[in-house]
Amino acid sequence: MLIFRTRDEEILKTCEIVIDVGSVYDPVNFRFDHHQKSFTHSMSTIHPGKPWTTKLSSAGLVYAHFGRDVLAHILDMSKDDEGFEQLYDKIYEDFIEAIDAVDNGISLNEQSMRYKVTTTLPHRVSYLNPSWKDKNPDAWPAFQRALALVGEEFFDRVHYYADDWLESFNVVREAMDSRFEVDPSGQIVEFVNGGVPWKDHLAKLEKSLDIETPILFVIFPDEKGMWRVQGVPVEPESFALRAPLKKEWRGLRLKELEEISGIPTIQFVHANGFIGGAAERESVLKMARESIISAKTE
Numbered sequence: 001m002l003i004f005r006t007r008d009e010e011i012l013k014t015c016e017i018v019i020d021v022g023s024v025y026d027p028v029n030f031r032f033d034h035h036q037k038s039f040t041h042s043m044s045t046i047h048p049g050k051p052w053t054t055k056l057s058s059a060g061l062v063y064a065h066f067g068r069d070v071l072a073h074i075l076d077m078s079k080d081d082e083g084f085e086q087l088y089d090k091i092y093e094d095f096i097e098a099i100d101a102v103d104n105g106i107s108l109n110e111q112s113m114r115y116k117v118t119t120t121l122p123h124r125v126s127y128l129n130p131s132w133k134d135k136n137p138d139a140w141p142a143f144q145r146a147l148a149l150v151g152e153e154f155f156d157r158v159h160y161y162a163d164d165w166l167e168s169f170n171v172v173r174e175a176m177d178s179r180f181e182v183d184p185s186g187q188i189v190e191f192v193n194g195g196v197p198w199k200d201h202l203a204k205l206e207k208s209l210d211i212e213t214p215i216l217f218v219i220f221p222d223e224k225g226m227w228r229v230q231g232v233p234v235e236p237e238s239f240a241l242r243a244p245l246k247k248e249w250r251g252l253r254l255k256e257l258e259e260i261s262g263i264p265t266i267q268f269v270h271a272n273g274f275i276g277g278a279a280e281r282e283s284v285l286k287m288a289r290e291s292i293i294s295a296k297t298e
Contacts, residue, residue, distance in 0.1 A: 005143060020058035032061040034104070043092060052092065057103035063096045074155065075162050083166050090161050090200075095154070098122075121153060165197050172201035179215065186213055188288045191220040194228065199236040216243040216295070217288035219281070226267065229284040230275045231291075243295035244273030245287060263287060 004011060007021050017030040024031040025039055033039070034057050043052040046064045056064065063070075068079050068088055077084055101108070102122045117123075125146045130137035175189045175198075182190045191198065198218060206215065219229045231241040244250070249261055251271035258266050263286050265279035278284045 005140065019062060025061065027061075027065050032058050032065075034058055034061060043097075050089070052097055054097050054100050054106060055104045057100040059103065060092070060096050060100040063092060067092070067096075071158060071162075074158050077162075083169070086169075087161055087166055090165065091158060094161075095157050121150065124149060165200075168196050168198065169201050171196055172198045173205060175218075176202065176205055176209070176211075176215070182219075183285070183289065185289075185292065186211075187216045187292055188285065189215055189218045191218060194220045194222040196220070199233060202232065203236050214242055216292055219284045219288060221281075222277075226277050226279060227281050227284040228275060228277050229287045229291075231273065233274075239272070239274070241274055243291060245269050245276050245291045246294045247273070247298065249273075249276065249287075261287070261290075263290075 004015065006012065009022070012018050012022050017032070018024070019032045020034075022031055022033045023036040024033055025036070025041070034041075034055070039055075041056050041061070042054055043050040043056065043060065043064055046056070046061075054060075068084075071077065071084070071088060071091070072079055075087075079085075098120065099122060100106075102120075128142040128145050128149070130139060130142060171191065171193075172189075175191050179189045180186050182188050189198075189202070202215060202218075205211075215232055217229055217231055219227060221227050229245070231244050234240045234242055246261075246269075249257060249269040250273045251269065252260060253268045257269060258264070263278065263283050265283045266287065267277040267279065269276035269287075276284070276287055278287065
């Protein structure tokens with residue numbers, strides 16, 4: 001397959017598929033540009049029922065029309081397989097939508113940012129462009145490097161979501177179903193293994209299961225056998241917590257922390273109170289229980 005980078009209309013007329021140039025969106029004839037004034041599509045308009053209203057870039061257009069076919073091919077799955085549509089949605093929400101937003105000049109939020117983020121995929125692609133000081137710039141080698149960079153990252157993310165994230169759904173569901181066996185409050189969830197990507201699943205399952213009493217902490221053993229207790233964030237991507245670990249513990253370690261808390265084998269509590277650790281399960285369980293009580297008065 002030959003790839004051209006051009007805006008020459010005569011050359012575009014000879015192409016089987018045209019992406020990001022040409023000022024035409026016509027999926028029947030495989031024309032996928034979004035720059036024209038008349039273009040207003042989002043995932044919600046192309047696939048009614050999808051929640052995303054971010055204006056599509058050409059990346060989103062191609063994903064909207066061919067994403068399911070691409071995923072089925074990469075993963076050797078059928079589109080009818082359980083979890084396939086959930087996977088399709090997740091990759092748009094966590095990978096493609098940000099590309100759409102950046103390409104269309106849509107800010108991440110309405111307020112000024114507290115710090116810069118300059119390592120996103122669009123940033124890293126932009127850094128491949130020729131220098132402004134280059135007297136004879138050649139964008140083609142940069143374009144090839146960008147294809148390799150984006151392609152590798154896309155494949156990695158697809159396999160992560162299919163192999164790790166999607167399969168963790170049932171693990172999180174089972175842990176939530178048995179949470180009252182962990183603590184009568186139902187506000188502490190236990191995972192038998194650490195590293196489970198739980199935040200998205202927990203938030204969505206709380207809504208789908210109509211859980212009224214919020215889950216505040218999760219506990220789990222890490223890869224070294226140490227037990228961890230982690231606060232549940234307000235939103236999956238947020239640093240704000242529904243309830244942090246106790247204030248007087250934060251930033252302390254080992255003997256000093258054990259003396260103040262009175263909890264055997266306690267090891268540390270992060271300065272922001274989002275995570276702590278101990279050598280024994282009963283210790284992290286006690287950390288969570290005391291923090292739930294403390295959060296009611298803070």
